Amino acid sequence: MPALTLESLDKSYGDLRALRELSMEVPAGEIVGFVGSNGAGKSTAMRIVLGVLEADSGEVRWDGRPVDLAVRQRIGYMPEERGLYPRMKVSDQLVYLARLHGLSPSSAKAAMEHWTEVLGIAERRGDEILKLSLGNQQRVQLAAALVHSPEILVLDEPFSGLDPVAVDVMSGVLREQAAAGVPVLFSSHQLELVESLCDRVGIIKSGSMVKFGGIEELRRTEDRRWVVDGPPASTWISTVPSAHLVSSQGTRSVVEVRGQAADAVDQEILRAAMAAGPVHEFGLLRPSLTELYRHVVTTDATATDRETVSA
Numbered sequence: 001m002p003a004l005t006l007e008s009l010d011k012s013y014g015d016l017r018a019l020r021e022l023s024m025e026v027p028a029g030e031i032v033g034f035v036g037s038n039g040a041g042k043s044t045a046m047r048i049v050l051g052v053l054e055a056d057s058g059e060v061r062w063d064g065r066p067v068d069l070a071v072r073q074r075i076g077y078m079p080e081e082r083g084l085y086p087r088m089k090v091s092d093q094l095v096y097l098a099r100l101h102g103l104s105p106s107s108a109k110a111a112m113e114h115w116t117e118v119l120g121i122a123e124r125r126g127d128e129i130l131k132l133s134l135g136n137q138q139r140v141q142l143a144a145a146l147v148h149s150p151e152i153l154v155l156d157e158p159f160s161g162l163d164p165v166a167v168d169v170m171s172g173v174l175r176e177q178a179a180a181g182v183p184v185l186f187s188s189h190q191l192e193l194v195e196s197l198c199d200r201v202g203i204i205k206s207g208s209m210v211k212f213g214g215i216e217e218l219r220r221t222e223d224r225r226w227v228v229d230g231p232p233a234s235t236w237i238s239t240v241p242s243a244h245l246v247s248s249q250g251t252r253s254v255v256e257v258r259g260q261a262a263d264a265v266d267q268e269i270l271r272a273a274m275a276a277g278p279v280h281e282f283g284l285l286r287p288s289l290t291e292l293y294r295h296v297v298t299t300d301a302t303a304t305d306r307e308t309v310s311a
């Protein structure tokens with residue numbers, strides 16, 4: 001299956017190292033979310049994919065070959081700084097952009113009509129961009145990224161500032177594009193949305209990819225926590241040396257095991273708890289992407305922090 005591959009991208013702005021050997025892969029048909037703090041390097045990486053910016057080293061490939069101008073023409077891009085012509089009418093703008101990508105006048109018009117309809121801005125075709133609300137400008141931006149039927153989608157914060165209905169519309173479009181075989185890479189600070197929409201997630205910190213993989217895989221790499229509803233953990237936890245108590249409320253305790261030991265220890269915990277009294281509930285607590293993210297960004301990034309798991 002073809003994939004958009006970012007391999008060992010390095011980029012500095014003067015003394016500031018914005019990207020450090022950043023690698024990730026966006027397979028055709030998958031939605032990959034790119035998350036990280038302000039200034040972590042997401043836009044820089046996306047600009048490099050588009051060729052708006054040149055990497056100091058590293059490579060971007062599509063289907064195994066370096067991305068050249070011809071491939072870049074087939075990328076649908078939503079830049080962070082947006083970039084529509086404020087005084088141009090929505091319809092003119094979209095037709096113009098489609099024509100720039102080589103569509104015939106009639107195909108460009110048909111594409112403009114299609115995407116303004118799908119994105120709920122058909123009524124605004126005759127309006128100048130600057131007269132639209134920010135959310136509607138964003139919908140036009142997405143239409144601009146899609147109007148030439150791109151093979152690859154790279155979207156910098158496409159969901160920022162959208163109302164819930166627009167978020168649903170945008171999510172639906174991204175899902176459809178992925179289902180049609182397009183690799184979709186987008187950045188966002190809305191982690192719940194990323195969790196619900198994406199096949200894989202990359203967490204970037206200070207220019208380094210600290211986690212990359214399927215959400216389920218990323219959760220599995222975390223320290224494990226279990227909820228035990230039964231005898232208070234304080235009465236049995238000492239019999240499982242690798243486990244420690246995180247919190248306790250009434251009969252419910254949350255216990256944690258850090259690192260590799262977590263794989264084998266769940267039965268040991270259950271046995272220890274049952275030896276102390278009846279257990280009514282025992283289950284693994286799965287961290288949400290938000291918890292995972294907080295853990296990653298508040299932990300010091302060192303070379304050993306960097307890990308890649310395959311989905």
Ligand SMILES: Nc1ncnc2c1ncn2[C@@H]1O[C@H](COP(=O)(O)OP(=O)(O)OP(=O)(O)O)[C@@H](O)[C@H]1O
Pocket residue numbers: 013016018036037038039040041042043044045080
């Ligand atoms: N043209 C530039 N010149 C100098 N420094 C830059 C330039 N563009 C970005 N930077 C710096 O590079 C770092 C990465 O910025 P980038 O915009 O890629 O981050 P980001 O993850 O997209 O952030 P945000 O979530 O705030 O959009 C930041 O420290 C930023 O200040």
